[in-house]
Amino acid sequence: MNPENAIEVRDVRKYFKVYLDKGHMLRERVIHFSRNKYEKREVLKGISFDVKKGESVGLIGKNGCGKSTTLKMLTKILRPNAGTIETKGRVCSLIELGAGFHPDMSGRENIYINASIFGIKAKEVDRRLNDIIRFSELEDFIDNPVRTYSSGMYMRLAFSVAINVDADILLIDEILAVGDNAFQTKCFNKLKSLKDQGTTIVIVSHALGQVEKLCDKAVWIEKGLIRKIGPARKVCSEYLDVMEKERIARAEVEYRMLMEEANTVAAGAADEEEQEKIQARVRSGSYRTLSFQCGPDARREGSGEVRFTSINVYNSRGDKTLDFNINDSLIIEMEYESDLDGALGNFSVNFTRSDWVYCYGTTSKLQTGEFIPLGKKGRVRFEIDALKLLADKYYIDLRIHGTGKDVYDCIFSMFEIRIINPEDEPKESGIVMMDCSWKVEE
Amino acid sequence: MVQRMKEIYEYRDMIYSLVRRELRGRYQKSVLGMLWTFINPFFQILIYTLVFTLIFPSSIENYYIYLMTGIIPWTFFSEALGQGAGSIVGNADMTKKIYFPREVLTISSVTAKFVNMLLGFIVIFIFLIFSPVGISAHILFLPVIFIAEYMIALGFTLMFASITVYLRDMEYIVNVLLMAWIWGTPIMYDISLVPAPLQKILLLNPMTSVIVSYHDLLYYHALPGVLTVIMLYVVGLVLLLLGETVFVRLEGNFAEEL
Known part of the structure; x- marks a missing residue:
């Protein structure tokens, strides 16, 4: 073992026996003797990594990827089926x-x-x-x-x-959710001070913010293999990117399934009661049909005389995405259809931060001075050349108004976008970025 | 094996606090508290005394003394095995989530019962003093038998506790076994009353020698045979090693099986 290391994990493999028909009782064991078959479910397929003394490492990955199993093997609760794990010093597991x-x-x-x-x-x-x-x-x-x-x-x-x-080594599994906020902060600070005192820390967490703040290094485990090891900030943000893409892909599949169901209803394939049920679901989830990018908390209101039929968010390169860097451009493309002939419309866009601070809002009428004449179908583009909001999550609300206060269609929290600061150390805090400079005068 | 013993020894504080938890925690909410540890054996003995002097007078003189000197050590043995068998399964949460030598759980469980027996002996002493049988210096030799019985009980319990993790029936099998076992041990009767061929079979039961030794010391005021004591220790050591070997073999997958 390298004297600099506190933990050495070498090509560790672990599988669990999943009994298809498990019986702990003697009777079951005897009767189903031949049926005592099991499947080997490989949880870890050969992972290796080192943790240096005094280093803190975060294990990240989706549920069931093998993070907690790894941690349990570090504590010696579970034993690897192959490979070796060496630790130096007193291990304490939380x-x-x-x-x-x-x-x-x-x-x-x-x-x-x-x-x-x-x-x-x-x-x-x-x-x-x-x-x-x-x-x-x-x-x-x-x-x-x-x-x-x-x-x-x-x-x-x-x-x-x-x-x-x-x-000497502290192993933590997703437990910083202890007590109220004040106590959590205290725990977090305690962990930081332990780290400063030279305690080696390995932490498993889905709270990537905590991992980023506490850990020097992150190990991203995917399907029992190490996908990436590197500086916590970098690995975490890459992980988030991939997770976001997966979420969008998943939402797309769900959206297609919903559409298929709607088509089945139209084809009259199902009986009446079932039709109603499906229609209710289609209605309540109708904002989903607008875009697969739609946020998890979206809500739709409005009279529906004029309505969105499709909304998408793009970056400057024309990719559909919800992740933006500060100063990136953001484009929202809205398609609508209208039952009203020759009506006038006013489109509005609002940004709200994840903690419900209202950040920005504007309408087409305010900016252009004109209402938009609504055809039977049409498309409106909203473009922001440079996003000036600081790194956080934001919700975008979209509305179609008439000339007065009447709201034709309104979707709250339609999109949940993430603004990222590409620099390692943010230079500003607050809500927005401002053009400013410092000069020292003699 | 030596490494393992050392590790268990390192965790002696855990054994201490688990034993304490079991002894204190058990009666914590009751009004009489720890006093129950004495009240239980006291009434157990009192009832036996009443039954066997008034209802079934026995041919053995001062039968209740004879009985209690056997029944208290037996209660330890039977509780140690009966409840100790579930000591790992019963602490599944701990076993699954924290590392420590797993034997600690079994040892603590057996030790708690052992301490209960020692307290029971205080009651026995009190009865002895006030009975015609009386008390003699032979009681100084008791610890030798205590330790032997502890080893035998721990050996069996380690084995049963680790098997129970894989085969939950073991816990119940042990209890059925104990029901028969008590009659295969000369607690209620004297071994000399048993026909000779059967006696040999009874002597195969390590608990026979244990109980006979207690009778010798407390009831007959005699020292047990040297050979008997040596045999007890040999059997105790073998059982302990066997129990530990089985335990270590099975222990690897505890966390997964539970």
């Missing part, structure tokens, strides 16, 4: 919090039990007891039985024990 807690015993006593399961001597707990209690913020309740705790208090106590263990 996988299961509150293991061995006895509900009828006091918080203080449970600290000792819980700590001993992590392999910590009672003497050591004596020394750290005050730190643990202070960190958990449960001073007033520490001598009450744990069963009287709220679930948040319970988790806080458990987390405090786990994090106050002097470990």
